[in-house]
Structures are given as structure tokens and as C-alpha cells.
Amino acid sequence: MSSPTEGRTLTYGEAVFEATQAEMRRDPKVFVMGQGVDDARGMFGTTLGLQKEFGPERNFDVPLAEDAMTGIGIGAALMGMRPIQVHQRMDFVLLCMNQIVNMAAKMSYMFSGAHHVPMVIRAIIGRSWGQGAQHSQAFHSYFMHIPGLRVVAPTTPHDAKGCLITAIRDNNPVIMIEHRMLHNVKGVVPTESYEIPYGKARVLSPGKDITIVGISHMALECVRAKHLLEAANIDAEVIDPVSLSPLDAETIAKSVERTGRLLVVDTGWLSCGASSEILSEVFERIGARRPFVAKRLGYLPTPCPTTKILENLYYPSPQSIAEAAYQLTRGADAPVWKAGKVDSNEVAEFRGPF
Amino acid sequence: MEERTNNPAARLYRSMYLIRRVEEEIIRLYPTDKIKSPVHLSIGQEAVSAAVCDHLEPTDILFGTYRGHALYLAKGGNVPRMMAELYGKVDGCARGKAGSMHLVDPSVGMMGTSAVVATGISNAVGAALALKMQKSKAIVVCFFGEGSTDEGAWHESMNFASLKKLPILFVCENNFFAIYSHVKDRLAGPGLQARSEAYGIPAEHVEDHEPMKLHERAGAALAAVRRGEGPRFIECMTYRWRDHVGPTEDRIHKYRPDAELDAKIENDNLKIVGSLLPDELRKLIEAEEEKRIADAIAFAEASTFPEDREIYDHVFAN
Numbered sequence A: 001m002s003s004p005t006e007g008r009t010l011t012y013g014e015a016v017f018e019a020t021q022a023e024m025r026r027d028p029k030v031f032v033m034g035q036g037v038d039d040a041r042g043m044f045g046t047t048l049g050l051q052k053e054f055g056p057e058r059n060f061d062v063p064l065a066e067d068a069m070t071g072i073g074i075g076a077a078l079m080g081m082r083p084i085q086v087h088q089r090m091d092f093v094l095l096c097m098n099q100i101v102n103m104a105a106k107m108s109y110m111f112s113g114a115h116h117v118p119m120v121i122r123a124i125i126g127r128s129w130g131q132g133a134q135h136s137q138a139f140h141s142y143f144m145h146i147p148g149l150r151v152v153a154p155t156t157p158h159d160a161k162g163c164l165i166t167a168i169r170d171n172n173p174v175i176m177i178e179h180r181m182l183h184n185v186k187g188v189v190p191t192e193s194y195e196i197p198y199g200k201a202r203v204l205s206p207g208k209d210i211t212i213v214g215i216s217h218m219a220l221e222c223v224r225a226k227h228l229l230e231a232a233n234i235d236a237e238v239i240d241p242v243s244l245s246p247l248d249a250e251t252i253a254k255s256v257e258r259t260g261r262l263l264v265v266d267t268g269w270l271s272c273g274a275s276s277e278i279l280s281e282v283f284e285r286i287g288a289r290r291p292f293v294a295k296r297l298g299y300l301p302t303p304c305p306t307t308k309i310l311e312n313l314y315y316p317s318p319q320s321i322a323e324a325a326y327q328l329t330r331g332a333d334a335p336v337w338k339a340g341k342v343d344s345n346e347v348a349e350f351r352g353p354f
Numbered sequence B: 001m002e003e004r005t006n007n008p009a010a011r012l013y014r015s016m017y018l019i020r021r022v023e024e025e026i027i028r029l030y031p032t033d034k035i036k037s038p039v040h041l042s043i044g045q046e047a048v049s050a051a052v053c054d055h056l057e058p059t060d061i062l063f064g065t066y067r068g069h070a071l072y073l074a075k076g077g078n079v080p081r082m083m084a085e086l087y088g089k090v091d092g093c094a095r096g097k098a099g100s101m102h103l104v105d106p107s108v109g110m111m112g113t114s115a116v117v118a119t120g121i122s123n124a125v126g127a128a129l130a131l132k133m134q135k136s137k138a139i140v141v142c143f144f145g146e147g148s149t150d151e152g153a154w155h156e157s158m159n160f161a162s163l164k165k166l167p168i169l170f171v172c173e174n175n176f177f178a179i180y181s182h183v184k185d186r187l188a189g190p191g192l193q194a195r196s197e198a199y200g201i202p203a204e205h206v207e208d209h210e211p212m213k214l215h216e217r218a219g220a221a222l223a224a225v226r227r228g229e230g231p232r233f234i235e236c237m238t239y240r241w242r243d244h245v246g247p248t249e250d251r252i253h254k255y256r257p258d259a260e261l262d263a264k265i266e267n268d269n270l271k272i273v274g275s276l277l278p279d280e281l282r283k284l285i286e287a288e289e290e291k292r293i294a295d296a297i298a299f300a301e302a303s304t305f306p307e308d309r310e311i312y313d314h315v316f317a318n
Ligand SMILES: Cc1ncc(C[n+]2csc(CCOP(=O)(O)OP(=O)(O)O)c2C)c(N)n1
Pocket: A035, A064, A066, A092, A095, B067, B115, B116, B117, B118, B144, B145, B146, B147, B148, B149, B175, B177, B178, B179, B244
């Protein structure tokens, strides 16, 4: 899997745009439909200018009708088109669930390969500035539950571009999870097109004492936690699953086999979540021969409160991640260790309103 | 003050003035980052909430959307508690858990607003069903933007409300835009009045800049609902002056002509209603409302943030 360290930098949003533009140039069947995909903000910049280049037939606004629009995308995909649909909050994708689960995910199997649904659904997780209970939810685990759906949650601009290209070229429905806090994050992105394969996790930073898995935006927070842990002489390995379904449990399990410790940090709730899945998969692989300690962190088991003071408690932070990792590594009886402070700039600087 | 209670223009002016000024204060305060909430302002649209809610009792039930400041205020929602909510403080109407998008005040029938488009509409119809089952005299009013009528849930709810002859007034605030998407790019066919009538719901359409006519037509529609004649629908043409979300203007996005917005601002409904009042009365109303607003902001400033442990409160009802 390509992983450049130097070269041109782009923001995550620009990388998503570049992948879309390149694929639309390559394949006239690719088109983008969604609320606001042609407007002046262009989905946080990710669709800006597509209509100018490709015309309103291949980049168009739709009525506020998520259920039917999903079905319409599926219908077009059944006829060989390759729609990309965008939802500026994953919360709204709940309105699409029937079509995604009962139709898109079933077409290939139910009709024994007679049909396929090459469709990409981009779903953005919101956070901060009072997004509150209905504009900050993360439902990636709902999709991971469903056979016939692929789910990717790239963290870096590089992986965002490659994952989207893979998704667009795939003949199956793909849910691409983006986090609002990631759109302005910068990273090295090659100019040429490349695919990021499904089911390959990325070791963001190697280490020997504990394996920390961070999903989507939480992978960034985990890298920060790794730096905090250096002060306590703990060398953490940070892994970004990138692809959630299929999941590369093998890479994570191998790491845990070495470290004997696993902390999974999700950008979502814990119960029946991606973190539970990762932990079970690792246990099934190595649990019998390699005892290990484990913990999960994620959103607190409440809806998201809007007031900042409570919202700060709701999300895992580099500090809370580092402190949890410390405890796992040194044991519950070790004296309490307080992690240093580090700013998560993309969160601290976010002014909303959206 | 006798004059005031018998004078709908005075009541409307008070309500619209309060809404306008509260939102102007939100704009003023926003750069301080004390209000960390995505605000969807109703400046320019005040007349709709004020005109409809003037006919309502506190026992009447109101459903609305994230663009809910105007509704909350027009229905008589507690102003200090609204400001405290925007500040994320513990004395807010939802103790800081709602923010701007989910204002709630059950004591005056203001049900909490939803930020997922059209999701409150079927709940409103359900509330009307309950009122009918309970043989209540109260009625339901359901506000939404024209964008909501794109959603299947609106159509399904209209059908059911008509089928069961439920006591509900549907109020569509047609401000032409869903974010930056124009209604003509989303709505096919002969329009919302015709669509409503197709569901067997008598409907009317009221142009912008006729606040007193809107007041009169809303009154007539509500009277019909109260008489048990089943649902009614009003499409109120209106215009949002500010950005879809946030405190600023949005001319830079060029999705609507500056001249269109300028004409709307020029023809301000608040001024239209104000001009119907004697100067002295108008000034008195303004002074009283200014005091309420200043007090509300002071209340919000003085209030504290919730304790950490509150994060777990109310996940389930007791
Ligand atoms: C189901 C759903 N889809 C999309 C959105 C994003 N969104 C928020 S407000 C809005 C526009 C709604 O327009 P309208 O109903 O006309 O109300 P207005 O904002 O003009 O008051 C959209 C698309 C949402 N909140 N919920």
C-alpha cells in the first residue's frame, strides 16, 4: 500500500475533491448527486467546481428526500452508472437506511450476481460548536453489521484519496466515512491516481509497549496520545484500520501479540460498536495462546450534549487516551499518572457554525 | 395598556421586535464565542411566527425546526432561559444540552425543535391525534420550511392528518431556499397549495410584506381547525436576511441577487407593522422589550455551566 512521506501536501477535503475529479474525468459513468453538492460551499470544498467542469448532469443538487434519492442512486447504479452521494451529516443517512440495507446491500446476493450496485455514499461525522444530539452521530458500526456493504474510514488525506478511488471503481456499495474535523487536516498526497486496498490497516507509528487502534479522527488523537506517553516512557504503536469492513484484524492481532496490550479508540459509541468488533476479532485470533489486556474508549453512552463543557467529557481526548493506555501498560495498581496537555488544533480552532 | 391588548398590530409589533432584537443581540455576541452553537436566524421571517402564534393559547402545541428562535419567542417561551441555553449554561431551557437548534418550553406548549429536516412534522400529527383522542380543546401548529415538503415524511403526514381530520395547522415558511438551493430547483408541479389540496387539506398562500393579512388569514385557518373541520395549510412567503446558519450575511456566496435581498430589507415587515402604531406606543413597547432582552442576557451571563455529572442525566426518563 503506497505511503509517501514527502511531496505535495493537500487537505483531506482537497484530496477527496481530487479523487472525485480524476475519476469523473476517467469514467463518464461517475456522477455526484446530493444536497448542496453544487453550491458555493461545495460540501466543505470536496465538490467545489465539479459542476463547472462536468456540467449539471454529472453534479447536481437534489430535493431533501434522502430515502428516495438513495433508491434513485441505486436504480441508476443497476443500469451501469456510478453515483456518488454525499451527506453533510451522517445523521441524515438514517433516512437512507432502508434503501442501503434492504436494496443496495442485497442486490448482488439476492439475484445471484445478476445485479450489482456500484455506488459510493459519503457520510460526514460532525463534531463541536454545539452540533449536539442530531448533528454529530457516527453510525459506521451500523454499516459494518451488514453483509454486502463495504465501509472505509480513512484518516489521512493520502488514504482519503486512495480509498475514494477504490470505492468509485468498486462494483459494490461503499460507505465512506469522513470526519468533519479531518477536512482541513493536511498531508502528503501523490498527484497520480492510486487505490487503497480494502482490509489493510495502516501502522501510523510503530511502538512496542501497547497497541492503540484509532478510528477516523481518533487515529489523529491517538498519535497525539502516543507523544504524551513518551513522557512516561511508554512506546505506543498506533494503528489506523482505514478499512472497517473488511477489517484487517490480522495486522492489529500481530501487533497485540507483540505488545500484549490493546486499546481501541472509536469515534463512536462502544456498545456493539467498531471497537467491540476489533477486540473480538483480535481475541478470536490470538486469545487462546497470547493473553493480553484490553480496553475500549469512545463517546460516552449518552447523546451528544451541546454545551462545550459537557462535550469535552463526551469525546476521548489525547489526555484520556494516554491515561487509559498508561493504566493498561502499568497496571491498575500503578500510581495515577496525569498526561500533559496538547491541543487538538482542528477541534480547538473549529468555529462552526457548521 | 388596554390599547395594546385590543390592538393586534401592537401585539405583533411587540413579538416581532423581541425576535428581531434578540437575534441582533446574538449577532453582536457571536464574535465573543460565548454562543458556541450553530444559530439559524429568523431575521426577516419574524412576521410568520408572530402572526400565527398571536392566535394561540399556552395550551396549544407547537412544533418547529432548528430555525426556532422566532417560534420560541412568539409562543411566549422564557427569554432568559433561551439566552442561557445559547450560552450552554445550566439555567438554559434544556440545561445546555440543546443549544440553539433544540429550544424547548413545555410550559407554553413549545415542543422541542428538531434539526433533522421534516422529522418533527409527523410528531406534530401524532400530537394532534392525541389531542383528538383526548377530546382536548387545544390544537397543534406545525411550522417548517418549504424544504421540508421535499421529504416523504411531509407527504405521508399530510395524508394521515387529512384522513383522520386532525386538529392541526401546517405552516410552511417559504423563504425560497434550503441552504443555498432554490425551491424552483427542488419543487415540480403547481406548488404547495395545490399539493395540500390534493391531500384534501384546504390551503392558502400569503405573500410576504402583508403581516396584518397574514395575521387575519392565520386566524381564520386556526378558527376552522378549532371548530373541528380538520387540518389546514398556509404557505407564508418570507425571506431570510442572514446566512442559512451563522450570524453573518451571505452575499459572498452569490446564490441570490443582492437586489432581491436589498428589496426585502427595504420593505421590512417590522417597519410595516411599526408604522401602524402611534409613536408613543411603539416606543413604549420597544423600551419594555429592550429591558427584557438586557435582563435575559444578564441572566445568561450570570448563570453557571452544568456540573460534569449532568452529562449522564436524562438519557432515560425517570
Ligand atoms: C433530513 C435532513 N437532510 C438534510 C439536512 C441539512 N439541512 C439542514 S437545514 C436544510 C435546509 C432546509 O430548508 P427549509 O426546510 O426550507 O428550512 P429553512 O432552513 O429555510 O428554514 C438542510 C438541507 C437536515 N438537517 N436534515
